[in-house]
Amino acid sequence: MSIKVYVPRDSSALSLGAEGVARAIGAEAARRGESVTVVRNGSRGMMWLEPLVEVETPTGRVGYGSVATADVAGLFDAGFLEGKAHPKSIGKVDSHPYLARQERLCFARMGVIDPLSYDDYAALGGWRGLRNAIAMKRVDAVAAVTTSGLRGRGGAAFPTGIKWKTVLETAADQKYIVCNADEGDSGTFSDRMTMEGDPFVLIEGMTIAAVATGATKGYIYVRSEYPHAERALIAAIAIAEQRGALGADVLGSGQRFDLEVRRGAGAYICGEETSLLESLEGKRGMVRYKPPVPAVSGLFGKPTVVNNVITFASLPVIFDRGAEFYRDYGMGRSRGTLPIQLTGNIKHGGLVEKAFGIPLRELLYDYGGGSATGRPIRAVQVGGPLGAFLPESQFDTPLDYEAFASIGAMVGHGGIVVFDDTVDMARMARYAMEFCAIESCGKCTPCRIGSTRGVETIDKIIAGRDVGADVAVLESLCDTMLHGSLCALGGMTPFPVLSALKHFPEDFGLDRDGLAVAA
Amino acid sequence: MDSESSRSVDDAVSRLKDVPGGLLPILHAIQDDLGYVPQESVPVIAKALNLSRAEVHGVVSFYHHFRTAKPGRHVLQVCRAEACQSMGADKLAAHVRERLGIDFHETTADGNLTLEPVYCLGNCACAPSVMLDGEPQGRMTAERLEALIASVGAAR
Numbered sequence: 061m062s063i064k065v066y067v068p069r070d071s072s073a074l075s076l077g078a079e080g081v082a083r084a085i086g087a088e089a090a091r092r093g094e095s096v097t098v099v100r101n102g103s104r105g106m107m108w109l110e111p112l113v114e115v116e117t118p119t120g121r122v123g124y125g126s127v128a129t130a131d132v133a134g135l136f137d138a139g140f141l142e143g144k145a146h147p148k149s150i151g152k153v154d155s156h157p158y159l160a161r162q163e164r165l166c167f168a169r170m171g172v173i174d175p176l177s178y179d180d181y182a183a184l185g186g187w188r189g190l191r192n193a194i195a196m197k198r199v200d201a202v203a204a205v206t207t208s209g210l211r212g213r214g215g216a217a218f219p220t221g222i223k224w225k226t227v228l229e230t231a232a233d234q235k236y237i238v239c240n241a242d243e244g245d246s247g248t249f250s251d252r253m254t255m256e257g258d259p260f261v262l263i264e265g266m267t268i269a270a271v272a273t274g275a276t277k278g279y280i281y282v283r284s285e286y287p288h289a290e291r292a293l294i295a296a297i298a299i300a301e302q303r304g305a306l307g308a309d310v311l312g313s314g315q316r317f318d319l320e321v322r323r324g325a326g327a328y329i330c331g332e333e334t335s336l337l338e339s340l341e342g343k344r345g346m347v348r349y350k351p352p353v354p355a356v357s358g359l360f361g362k363p364t365v366v367n368n369v370i371t372f373a374s375l376p377v378i379f380d381r382g383a384e385f386y387r388d389y390g391m392g393r394s395r396g397t398l399p400i401q402l403t404g405n406i407k408h409g410g411l412v413e414k415a416f417g418i419p420l421r422e423l424l425y426d427y428g429g430g431s432a433t434g435r436p437i438r439a440v441q442v443g444g445p446l447g448a449f450l451p452e453s454q455f456d457t458p459l460d461y462e463a464f465a466s467i468g469a470m471v472g473h474g475g476i477v478v479f480d481d482t483v484d485m486a487r488m489a490r491y492a493m494e495f496c497a498i499e500s501c502g503k504c505t506p507c508r509i510g511s512t513r514g515v516e517t518i519d520k521i522i523a524g525r526d527v528g529a530d531v532a533v534l535e536s537l538c539d540t541m542l543h544g545s546l547c548a549l550g551g552m553t554p555f556p557v558l559s560a561l562k563h564f565p566e567d568f569g570l571d572r573d574g575l576a577v578a579a
Numbered sequence: 580m581d582s583e584s585s586r587s588v589d590d591a592v593s594r595l596k597d598v599p600g601g602l603l604p605i606l607h608a609i610q611d612d613l614g615y616v617p618q619e620s621v622p623v624i625a626k627a628l629n630l631s632r633a634e635v636h637g638v639v640s641f642y643h644h645f646r647t648a649k650p651g652r653h654v655l656q657v658c659r660a661e662a663c664q665s666m667g668a669d670k671l672a673a674h675v676r677e678r679l680g681i682d683f684h685e686t687t688a689d690g691n692l693t694l695e696p697v698y699c700l701g702n703c704a705c706a707p708s709v710m711l712d713g714e715p716q717g718r719m720t721a722e723r724l725e726a727l728i729a730s731v732g733a734a735r
């Protein structure tokens with residue numbers, strides 16, 4: 061019988077040479093007359109071990125980490141096809157401590173299956189949630205989402221059930237489901253992993269939304285920086301149509317739902333939902349005034365559900381195992397689990413799905429293993445370019461929307477970027493302003509002009525001529541942006557800037573009390 | 580526009596002009612094929628979509644992804660965002676500019692390689708990252724970058 065060998069097709073694995081490894085394994089097997097089937101799975105999310113090759117053995121899957129093409133012949137020699145020892149062996153993958161302690165609901169199949177196998181997806185619980193949703197009354201399906209406590213995973217953490225209720229209750233001849241797959245935050249890739257490694261879970265989640273709200277057309281807006289994700293989605297949609305999970309009669313429900321992939325064009329602001337809708341309509345991505353909210357008047361003026369990839373991908377398990385099952389994970393008003401991304405200067409970077417409430421410190425050290433460079437971790441940025449920088453003294457904060465908000469930070473899309481003690485926080489503050497200037501949609505002056513002035517002012521602070529006065533200018537500028545911006549790009553860029561200033565004043569030429577150090 | 584480019588534009592426009600919100604798909608189709616969106620295509624698109632030239636131009640210029648000049652045979656995008664910065668992306672960017680003798684948004688004199696900044700490739704656990712011709716590359720070092728550049732035969 062043919063032995064199954066898994067080599068991920070995830071972009072991160074590919075970025076470290078997985079394609080060559082897959083080819084070398086196929087060629088070496090042919091040369092030796094071994095019967096091997098190479099399966100291209102998603103990534104398990106242990107990115108420091110990519111390319112992670114797995115072999116199916118009678119007692120479970122055995123992994124070999126950081127495999128290079130040059131290792132392949134040696135792996136065959138060592139008997140890796142029987143899961144035998146080799147310096148690169150990590151043993152049974154499922155019992156690896158990084159994975160064994162996770163609570164993978166959304167990412168249950170990630171790295172386990174061939175992402176484009178409809179039957180593998182079904183065998184591991186796929187489509188059950190959708191079937192249950194179809195069997196429910198629409199109001200009950202929407203109520204179940206509310207009961208689950210699910211809040212939007214794209215950043216704003218708005219209760220998903222409330223949004224859907226509005227769409228359900230707004231009468232219209234056409235409703236839309238739009239998936240926000242613009243994933244622009246640095247330090248995030250859970251959407252990408254999902255689209256590449258388990259695209260059917262996103263398709264199922266969006267179809268549940270369609271069934272629950274009566275929408276018949278959906279769009280997935282994928283950023284142009286994700287070519288592999290786009291291709292995986294297009295392939296998965298074609299398969300789902302062919303198998304009847306999409307199209308004129310979704311799983312025999314009598315309801316139509318068609319799904320289309322649209323590509324973004326390198327604008328961070330198009331992750332903001334109204335800008336995204338403008339972009340889908342073929343326009344510049346200018347942020348719209350609200351109200352009306354998209355749930356009332358969204359794409360082409362019709363009621364539209366806009367949710368993040370991970371929000372949608374959380375729905376199949378909610379509808380399969382029940383709203384209460386999901387709600388029982390988490391803390392406070394943050395229910396369920398969050399796929400957290402450990403990135404930047406971290407030893408064990410990757411994807412950790414855990415119930416809300418896990419302290420940042422546990423993620424950074426127990427999972428992350430500290431910095432990649434081995435130097436002390438000095439700062440982390442959580443929640444993307446609009447998230448605050450946190451110093452060591454705040455590492456005990458639990459990952460919880462309210463706990464983060466209470467220290468002026470945000471969980472956002474769950475990305476954590478780690479910096480060691482060589483980081484210059486004045487430069488990071490400057491970058492935050494620069495990024496805002498590059499990506500501003502230009503609609504409001506505080507954001508458009510303020511960010512450019514912010515860069516200039518931080519340059520002056522770095523030059524160090526009159527730090528006290530320039531810091532005062534910077535603070536007042538931030539105040540104007542905070543209060544005078546239409547959306548969170550201008551409105552939250554002050555968070556990284558002010559948190560850097562507050563927690564790392566020495567990098568700005570200030571003493572610990574925020575006073576200018578005499579030159 | 581040469582006749583081949585012109586045909587490509589006409590094809591994209593006729594295929595996609597009736598798609599709701601079809602302007603971005605049209606621009607993508609053109610750039611996928613030609614590597615950029617030629618100025619001369621703007622009036623053709625505008626006419627087909629019943630838009631003004633200014634509107635089409637406004638959309639092209641709004642999005643960082645769309646190029647209005649023909650790129651080199653290969654495109655190297657270097658991630659400049661935070662996670663990559665934490666692992667030395669600034670130094671890597673300085674190195675590549677020096678090595679190629681060009682700045683971002685420029686093309687080597689031999690027309691081989693265009694250098695572009697990018698803000699996150701979703702490869703932040705394998706930083707720093709670059710993308711060469713649509714293929715992400717992680718844990719980039721000056722040496723690995725050198726090999727990549729050599730693989731597409733780029734000189735200064």
Ligand SMILES: Cc1cc2nc3c(=O)[nH]c(=O)nc-3n(C[C@H](O)[C@H](O)[C@H](O)COP(=O)(O)O)c2cc1C
Binds near residue numbers: 215332366367371
């Ligand atoms: C500047 C800016 C960028 C954003 N980028 C994203 C993004 O890349 N992905 C995303 O899902 N949401 C993003 N959002 C949040 C969306 O506006 C919106 O809240 C989200 O798509 C709603 O889906 P959810 O409720 O499932 O999170 C962004 C918001 C702002 C202000």
Ligand code: SF4
Binds near residue numbers: 499
């Ligand atoms: S804050 Fe900036 S990005 Fe947001 S609407 Fe205003 S100008 Fe546009």
Ligand code: FES
Binds near residue numbers: 698701702703
């Ligand atoms: S920040 Fe460079 S890949 Fe995400």
